[in-house]
Each structure stands twice: as structure tokens, then as C-alpha cells.
Amino acid sequence: MDRVSTGIEELDRKLIGGYPVNKVILVTGIAGSGKTIFGIHFIHKNCLEGKKCLIIATEETPDDILYQAKILGQDLTPYYESRQLIIENMFENRSEMIEQTRYGFKPESPDIELPNLVNLIHEGTECLVIDNIGTFALRVSTKKLRDQFDGLNYLVRKKGCTALLIMDEAAHNLTHQLAEYSVYGSIRLLVKENSYLGKMERYLSVPKMRSTPISPEMSVFEITSEGIKIQESEGENLAK
Numbered sequence: 001m002d003r004v005s006t007g008i009e010e011l012d013r014k015l016i017g018g019y020p021v022n023k024v025i026l027v028t029g030i031a032g033s034g035k036t037i038f039g040i041h042f043i044h045k046n047c048l049e050g051k052k053c054l055i056i057a058t059e060e061t062p063d064d065i066l067y068q069a070k071i072l073g074q075d076l077t078p079y080y081e082s083r084q085l086i087i088e089n090m091f092e093n094r095s096e097m098i099e100q101t102r103y104g105f106k107p108e109s110p111d112i113e114l115p116n117l118v119n120l121i122h123e124g125t126e127c128l129v130i131d132n133i134g135t136f137a138l139r140v141s142t143k144k145l146r147d148q149f150d151g152l153n154y155l156v157r158k159k160g161c162t163a164l165l166i167m168d169e170a171a172h173n174l175t176h177q178l179a180e181y182s183v184y185g186s187i188r189l190l191v192k193e194n195s196y197l198g199k200m201e202r203y204l205s206v207p208k209m210r211s212t213p214i215s216p217e218m219s220v221f222e223i224t225s226e227g228i229k230i231q232e233s234e235g236e237n238l239a240k
């Protein structure tokens with residue numbers, strides 16, 4: 001199976017080369033766990049390889065994303081300026097709609113359903129990050145939600161993209177973790193205390209990655225000035 005680099009060397013090794021091409025991967029985690037930075041790695045590496053990339057950003061402006069990327073030494077600005085990378089600014093669209101209705105707020109005003117996000121995907125996009133689908137998932141009844149995730153997953157693949165769908169842990173839990181079943185693979189980021197060392201650490205686990213032999217063990221990682229560094233442990237890669 002062809003693979004697309006995750007932009008993180010250790011994770012590429014763990015996943016036997018990277019994310020399966022033309023599949024959808026879910027990334028979940030609490031606030032500040034590193035989800036957006038995870039997406040930046042994927043986009044930066046694939047921009048470097050000349051692929052057409054798209055970020056649909058629901059919670060940050062393009063400037064915020066470009067700044068975060070730059071301080072991690074993964075400058076996306078040249079690709080953004082040449083339009084090899086497009087950043088759809090859903091954040092400002094959503095926020096402006098809410099502001100306009102301040103004195104008669106209609107919760108449904110930014111009336112966007114999950115599968116309709118594919119209308120934002122430009123022709124020829126190869127790598128896609130949607131950060132964060134939790135924003136839209138919370139508007140849908142549980143009854144409809146599984147269909148909406150399946151619909152989004154199907155349509156994204158039909159467009160030929162390899163995609164990271166980022167979803168905050170709160171929305172993921174409130175939606176009964178249903179998105180997990182629709183996608184090809186999922187990655188969970190967490191921050192918790194290492195009681196042995198008595199300090200907080202960042203962890204990454206891969207609960208599922210179809211067609212990929214993968215250890216259920218969690219890996220420790222750090223966010224440094226050069227981005228995400230994952231500690232590798234002996235025997236972690238089951239294919240070795």
C-alpha cells in the first residue's frame with residue numbers, strides 16, 4: 001500500500017512509511033496536546049515534496065497557523081503565497097456570522113453540515129487537514145452523526161485526498177467517539193502524569209490503523225523548537 005509521510009520521522013517508521021494514501025485519519029486530543037502542530041508537520045513535509053495541500057481551519061486564522069509553523073522551523077509561508085498550500089479561513093467566517101447576530105443569536109447561523117466541508121476542497125488537492133471538525137460535529141444529532149462522518153470520509157476520499165481530520169477530545173467524547181469507526185486510522189494525543197517520574201508527559205497512541213501492524217503501546221513525545229520528537233522504544237514497530 002502506498003504511504004504518505006506524516007512529516008514526523010519516528011511516526012513514519014512506526015506506520016511503515018506513513019499514512020495510507022487516499023485514506024482518512026482522525027487525530028484527537030485535549031486542548032494543547034499538539035493536534036494543530038501534528039497537522040503542520042504533515043502539511044509542511046508534503047508541501048516540500050511538491051504536493052498540493054489544503055488546511056480548512058475552523059479555530060485559527062491563516063496568520064496564526066503560519067506563525068506557529070514558522071517558529072517550529074517549518075515555514076509554510078512560501079507555499080501559501082504560491083497557492084501550493086491553501087488555507088480556508090472558516091474561523092473568521094464562523095466568527096463574523098456569530099457577531100452579526102449578536103442581538104438575536106441563532107445557534108444554527110453558520111449552517112454548515114460536516115459532509116458539505118468537501119465543497120471547500122480545491123481540485124487536485126492531495127493532502128488535507130481539517131482542524132477542527134469538532135466545531136461542526138456538535139451541531140448534529142447523534143442519530144445523523146454516523147452518516148455524516150461516513151459521508152465526509154467517503155467524499156474526501158473521492159476527491160483523492162489523504163486527510164487528517166482533527167477533532168478536539170471534548171467533542172469526540174460528547175459524540176460517543178463515533179468518528180473513530182468511520183475512518184481508516186486514528187491517532188490520539190494525550191498529556192498525563194508519569195507517576196513513576198512524577199512529571200507530566202505528552203503521549204501518542206495509535207488505537208487503529210487498518211492494514212498496518214501496529215503496537216498498542218503509547219509513545220512519549222515532546223514538542224521542541226523543531227517540532228514533535230517521538231521517543232522510540234525497542235520492538236515498537238511490529239513489522240521490524
Ligand SMILES: Nc1ncnc2c1ncn2[C@@H]1O[C@H](COP(=O)(O)OP(=O)(O)OP(=O)(O)O)[C@@H](O)[C@H]1O
Nearest residue numbers: 029030031032033034035036037038071223224225
Ligand atoms: N516551539 C515550541 N516548543 C515547545 N512547545 C511548544 C512550541 N510551540 C508550541 N508548543 C506547545 O504546543 C502546544 C500546543 O500545540 P497545538 O496548538 O498543536 O495544540 P492543540 O492540540 O491543537 O490545541 P487546541 O485544542 O487548543 O487547538 C502549546 O500549548 C505549546 O505548549
Ligand SMILES: [Mg+2]
Nearest residue numbers: 035036037131
Ligand atoms: Mg489546535
